[in-house]
Amino acid sequence: MRYCDNTEVKFVISALGVSDILFLIFQVKQKIPIYNSKRNKQIGGMKYSILADFYEKIEKTTKRTAMTAYLVELFKSTPPEVIDKVIYLTQGKLYPDFMGIELGVAEKLTMRAIAIVSGLSVKEIERVFKKTGDIGLTAEQILSQKKTSSILDYFGVSETRRELTVTRVYLTLDKIAKAKGEGSQDAKINLLASLLRDASPKEAKYLLRTVTGRLRLGIADMTILDALAISFTGSKVNREIIERAYNVHPDLGYIAKVLATGGLQGVKKIKITIGIPVQPMLAERLSNPQEILEKLGGECIAEYKYDGERIQAHKKGDKVVLFSRRLENITHHYPDACELIRAYIKAEEAIVEGECVAIDPNSGEMLPFQELMHRRRKYDVEEAMKKYPIALFLFDCLYVNGEDLTLKPYPVRKEYLKKIVEESDKIRLAESRHIKSVSELEEFFEQAISEGCEGIMCKSLRDDSIYQMGARGWLWIKFKRDYRYEMTDTVDLVVVGAFYGRGKRAGTYGALLMAAYDPEADVFRTVCKVGSGFTDEDLEKLPELLDQYKIPHRHPRVDSKIEADVWFTPAVVLEIMGAEITLSPLHTCAYGAIKSGAGLAIRFPRFTGRYRFDKKPEQATTVKELIEMYRSQRKTST
Numbered sequence: 001m002r003y004c005d006n007t008e009v010k011f012v013i014s015a016l017g018v019s020d021i022l023f024l025i026f027q028v029k030q031k032i033p034i035y036n037s038k039r040n041k042q043i044g045g046m047k048y049s050i051l052a053d054f055y056e057k058i059e060k061t062t063k064r065t066a067m068t069a070y071l072v073e074l075f076k077s078t079p080p081e082v083i084d085k086v087i088y089l090t091q092g093k094l095y096p097d098f099m100g101i102e103l104g105v106a107e108k109l110t111m112r113a114i115a116i117v118s119g120l121s122v123k124e125i126e127r128v129f130k131k132t133g134d135i136g137l138t139a140e141q142i143l144s145q146k147k148t149s150s151i152l153d154y155f156g157v158s159e160t161r162r163e164l165t166v167t168r169v170y171l172t173l174d175k176i177a178k179a180k181g182e183g184s185q186d187a188k189i190n191l192l193a194s195l196l197r198d199a200s201p202k203e204a205k206y207l208l209r210t211v212t213g214r215l216r217l218g219i220a221d222m223t224i225l226d227a228l229a230i231s232f233t234g235s236k237v238n239r240e241i242i243e244r245a246y247n248v249h250p251d252l253g254y255i256a257k258v259l260a261t262g263g264l265q266g267v268k269k270i271k272i273t274i275g276i277p278v279q280p281m282l283a284e285r286l287s288n289p290q291e292i293l294e295k296l297g298g299e300c301i302a303e304y305k306y307d308g309e310r311i312q313a314h315k316k317g318d319k320v321v322l323f324s325r326r327l328e329n330i331t332h333h334y335p336d337a338c339e340l341i342r343a344y345i346k347a348e349e350a351i352v353e354g355e356c357v358a359i360d361p362n363s364g365e366m367l368p369f370q371e372l373m374h375r376r377r378k379y380d381v382e383e384a385m386k387k388y389p390i391a392l393f394l395f396d397c398l399y400v401n402g403e404d405l406t407l408k409p410y411p412v413r414k415e416y417l418k419k420i421v422e423e424s425d426k427i428r429l430a431e432s433r434h435i436k437s438v439s440e441l442e443e444f445f446e447q448a449i450s451e452g453c454e455g456i457m458c459k460s461l462r463d464d465s466i467y468q469m470g471a472r473g474w475l476w477i478k479f480k481r482d483y484r485y486e487m488t489d490t491v492d493l494v495v496v497g498a499f500y501g502r503g504k505r506a507g508t509y510g511a512l513l514m515a516a517y518d519p520e521a522d523v524f525r526t527v528c529k530v531g532s533g534f535t536d537e538d539l540e541k542l543p544e545l546l547d548q549y550k551i552p553h554r555h556p557r558v559d560s561k562i563e564a565d566v567w568f569t570p571a572v573v574l575e576i577m578g579a580e581i582t583l584s585p586l587h588t589c590a591y592g593a594i595k596s597g598a599g600l601a602i603r604f605p606r607f608t609g610r611y612r613f614d615k616k617p618e619q620a621t622t623v624k625e626l627i628e629m630y631r632s633q634r635k636t637s638t
């Protein structure tokens with residue numbers, strides 16, 4: 001909105017008519033808020049300012065426990081009918097990730113909305129943005145300097161601002177996210193401006209960060225589950241029941257609403273549903289075939305460990321949806337995989353899992369994982385399908401025609417899988433063998449390697465070999481090729497800080513501070529500083545990739561003895577290889593667990609070139625895994 005000058009004010013007054021003016025003056029004198037009846041029709045409920053205050057507190061805290069306590073306080077003061085919206089907004093989204101509806105309005109566009117409300121030009125707004133580097137701070141700064149801007153403000157009546165509610169913010173952002181096609185840009189700008197008009201500067205800050213997809217408070221799903229258990233059941237004791245529901249239906253907004261309205265009994269009734277991804281089961285790792293067999297009770301089903309992308313396919317009639325390892329909807333990346341599922345899975349309804357592998361169209365040989373990255377480009381999928389065709393290797397079956405199979409032992413699930421898959425050269429069951437001795441296991445491993453696989457997956461066939469949703473357990477053990485060399489394996493670590501580069505690297509980062517995840521404490525503990533393995537191209541894009549996560553102090557969920565030049569919200573995962581794992585007093589990973597006064601560190605770490613965008617920070621290598629790697633490395637070297 002532009003500022004009104006005096007001529008305009010006179011014009012508006014003349015248009016109002018005498019009775020309107022008398023009424024206005026009466027209201028001003030009586031200090032009665034003047035309402036535009038249309039604009040101020042209350043969409044009832046919780047105020048958005050409560051959320052903005054909460055975000056501010058979370059941003060300032062450096063303690064994980066305080067984070068949970070603030071969340072509990074927030075959930076307790078939230079009416080059940082908006083608890084889902086409060087949770088989504090707090091996570092900077094509108095829906096769970098698997099719905100694939102993203103907020104991510106370009107900063108440039110939001111500046112036009114700020115311009116409408118402030119009366120400043122986009123150029124002036126850009127100038128402020130250049131200084132702050134944050135569109136939220138830009139809006140906050142500009143709106144707190146906003147001058148009289150309307151006829152009503154001209155009369156000195158500031159109460160005309162209609163306080164924002166959570167529902168109104170959510171519904172407006174939803175419209176923004178869904179606006180498509182011709183005229184959608186203007187629609188988005190106007191919708192955003194309608195919120196900004198009624199927003200306080202602080203609210204504007206968080207609105208802008210949310211709408212641009214940059215509200216990164218770094219609150220993990222697990223922290224929210226803790227807070228939900230405490231808020232609605234009084235203690236963390238019931239957390240396990242809530243977590244099971246979350247594993248079956250990983251939608252925190254939905255879980256919270258069921259809990260808030262139907263209690264624990266409601267949560268217990270949550271079932272596996274076609275179209276809603278299930279948290280994937282994960283594997284432990286060992287580097288000694290003897291140990292693997294002992295762990296699995298002397299026998300196992302060993303399968304090829306394919307080097308591709310994990311896919312969870314949901315089929316209902318002709319409709320197929322694919323989910324990634326981190327539960328994103330990746331259906332549109334693989335139209336060919338959908339077609340294979342549609343044509344070769346002989347069940348009306350099914351949820352199956354497998355690895356999608358890139359195949360050399362000329363030789364038919366399997367290609368490494370990196371070749372699948374072509375599928376991530378939005379517009380070239382057709383092209384990528386021709387150049388880099390895929391094959392599907394299925395290894396599990398979670399649901400068939402209304403029957404939940406997750407509590408059945410693995411051999412039974414495999415029987416179901418065999419029954420429903422009509423195998424062809426493009427869709428097959430993972431190559432497998434029933435193993436009863438170390439020599440059989442070693443032989444199968446060599447065979448897998450020679451065929452271009454990463455190694456083998458050894459799976460329990462005992463009665464308790466259920467599908468452990470969302471858990472890394474000993475029912476599946478991976479045995480990989482690189483265990484035989486260098487460190488026992490690559491690790492996936494989270495970037496938590498950085499150090500400025502010098503000389504050739506001036507202007508970018510010289511090294512990154514990397515951390516492993518500790519799920520017990522829900523914190524990231526440092527394990528190395530990595531500066532090698534980055535190509536010039538990597539170095540160039542690091543600031544662009546990382547700066548969106550920059551924060552002014554160490555994140556509350558990061559445990560570090562080292563002071564980094566720059567700190568980040570844990571978000572980006574990189575694959576790291578090293579010479580060996582050593583003890584070090586500088587790092588906090590497994591501090592005191594092996595030797596007092598020392599943690600674990602990776603010696604000569606280098607980036608392998610693999611950005612693990614498919615992993616959330618909570619899916620990085622854990623502290624426990626590093627301890628195991630350290631121990632098994634010691635065993636093999638002595």
Ligand code: ATP
Nearest residue numbers: 282283303304305306307309310355395430457478
């Ligand atoms: P993780 O998924 O265990 O966190 P990661 O993503 O680094 O770790 P790996 O350590 O390489 O993956 O091993 C697990 C992955 O192996 C599975 O998530 C799956 O994508 C893949 N995989 C390939 N073949 C199989 C198989 N036969 N059974 C199960 N998983 C398999």
